[in-house]
Amino acid sequence: MVKIAVIGYGVVGSGTVEVFYKNLESIEKKIGESIDIKYILDLRDFTGTPYDEKFIKTFDPIINDGEITVVAEVIGGINPAYQYVKSLLEAGKSVVTSNKELVAEKGAELLRIARDKKVNFFFEASVGGGIPIIRPLHHCLSANEIDEIAGILNGTTNFILTKMISEGMAFHKALSLAQELGYAERDPSADVDGHDACRKICILASLAFGKHIYPRDVHTEGISMITAEDVQYCDDFGSRIKLIGWASKRDDKAAVMVCPAFISESSQLAGVNDVFNAILVRGDATGDVMFYGKGAGKLPTASAVVSDIIMAAKMNDNSRSLYWDDSEQPFVLDRNEIDNRFYLRLICENKYETLKQAEKMWGRLVLLHRNGEEENELAFVTESINEKKFENDCALISDTAEIKGKIRVLGY
Numbered sequence: 321m322v323k324i325a326v327i328g329y330g331v332v333g334s335g336t337v338e339v340f341y342k343n344l345e346s347i348e349k350k351i352g353e354s355i356d357i358k359y360i361l362d363l364r365d366f367t368g369t370p371y372d373e374k375f376i377k378t379f380d381p382i383i384n385d386g387e388i389t390v391v392a393e394v395i396g397g398i399n400p401a402y403q404y405v406k407s408l409l410e411a412g413k414s415v416v417t418s419n420k421e422l423v424a425e426k427g428a429e430l431l432r433i434a435r436d437k438k439v440n441f442f443f444e445a446s447v448g449g450g451i452p453i454i455r456p457l458h459h460c461l462s463a464n465e466i467d468e469i470a471g472i473l474n475g476t477t478n479f480i481l482t483k484m485i486s487e488g489m490a491f492h493k494a495l496s497l498a499q500e501l502g503y504a505e506r507d508p509s510a511d512v513d514g515h516d517a518c519r520k521i522c523i524l525a526s527l528a529f530g531k532h533i534y535p536r537d538v539h540t541e542g543i544s545m546i547t548a549e550d551v552q553y554c555d556d557f558g559s560r561i562k563l564i565g566w567a568s569k570r571d572d573k574a575a576v577m578v579c580p581a582f583i584s585e586s587s588q589l590a591g592v593n594d595v596f597n598a599i600l601v602r603g604d605a606t607g608d609v610m611f612y613g614k615g616a617g618k619l620p621t622a623s624a625v626v627s628d629i630i631m632a633a634k635m636n637d638n639s640r641s642l643y644w645d646d647s648e649q650p651f652v653l654d655r656n657e658i659d660n661r662f663y664l665r666l667i668c669e670n671k672y673e674t675l676k677q678a679e680k681m682w683g684r685l686v687l688l689h690r691n692g693e694e695e696n697e698l699a700f701v702t703e704s705i706n707e708k709k710f711e712n713d714c715a716l717i718s719d720t721a722e723i724k725g726k727i728r729v730l731g732y
């Protein structure tokens with residue numbers, strides 16, 4: 321009999337326990353032996369659940385119980401999750417987690433400890449909620465060199481953008497709805513400002529490129545500056561605005577970024593709406609492969625946690641499957657080494673003078689229009705341009721025009 325513990329009984333933790341017991345019979349067939357949850361650790365009081373006798377309030381029974389071989393950590397955040405997971409791995413117990421912050425910050429170290437102790441550290445639920453992406457990326461695409469990954473990696477912001485674009489819903493109303501539905505982070509600025517998507521692209525890129533990519537090295541922008549006018553201009557360009565996390569291998573380094581972007585209507589990513597996530601992986605043998613599904617929510621995320629529990633219970637050694645090295649040297653390219661196309665919306669003192677200045681700096685521009693456009697308003701898309709040069713040029717143009725919108729145009 322395999323005995324496991326669950327740390328955290330919030331949205332994902334309670335979903336994990338629910339899915340585990342709902343499908344216990346088929347789970348046991350897949351493992352080939354019986355399995356049960358012995359402890360559920362949470363500081364809060366829960367009574368009237370079918371699992372009342374399993375609740376504990378301290379970590380000690382779990383770490384000290386030799387019967388426990390697999391632990392699901394679903395509390396989120398770095399502390400105390402990091403101390404718990406590190407000591408569990410050091411004690412020779414496998415750990416599965418949905419905690420993207422933990423994996424993005426401490427993944428290399430925890431994977432190394434798991435390897436040394438011949439146990440497993442799995443984190444399928446940390447990216448894409450219910451979408452299988454970690455294991456397929458590592459196993460099924462392992463014949464490929466992965467050059468590029470791009471994804472809609474945050475369900476909350478995709479839900480908000482969809483509601484704003486198709487239903488004209490106000491930003492805060494859409495955010496409250498996402499919170500009610502259990503999609504948003506405890507601190508929703510992690511969603512809205514792009515940090516959640518950043519952690520996820522760091523995990524995917526670390527796995528694909530074999531070097532730990534730290535969130536602090538990744539330029540990250542959120543969606544709070546997006547306006548209805550930008551959405552109209554984006555429509556005129558035949559595109560949709562999406563929050564994209566992307567990583568691109570460039571020789572021995574990687575360009576990695578999280579930003580809102582114009583995505584062509586013809587791209588598969590443009591049609592991904594509501595809480596759905598999608599991840600495009602470009603392999604040198606496969607070409608583009610897309611993964612699509614619900615990226616947040618109780619049961620989709622619990623599905624990934626429970627499948628990791630099954631995998632960890634079935635394996636009695638470290639698979640040497642999931643692994644990446646720590647990166648002592650900076651692995652992420654600086655923005656002055658990256659080029660991109662940009663959409664810009666300006667309110668000008670003199671529209672024709674500003675247009676002349678813009679064409680002089682950036683060459684051929686695609687001019688955009690919208691219904692109700694102001695007389696002194698100018699909107700266009702540039703050709704591909706160096707990020708740092710564009711920023712310096714924008715500072716010059718700001719002398720005579722106010723920049724109201726600035727969004728990258730990505731070619732996925």
Ligand code: HSE
Binds near residue numbers: 446
């Ligand atoms: N807040 C996250 C999201 C939850 O909206 O995608 C899943 O990681």
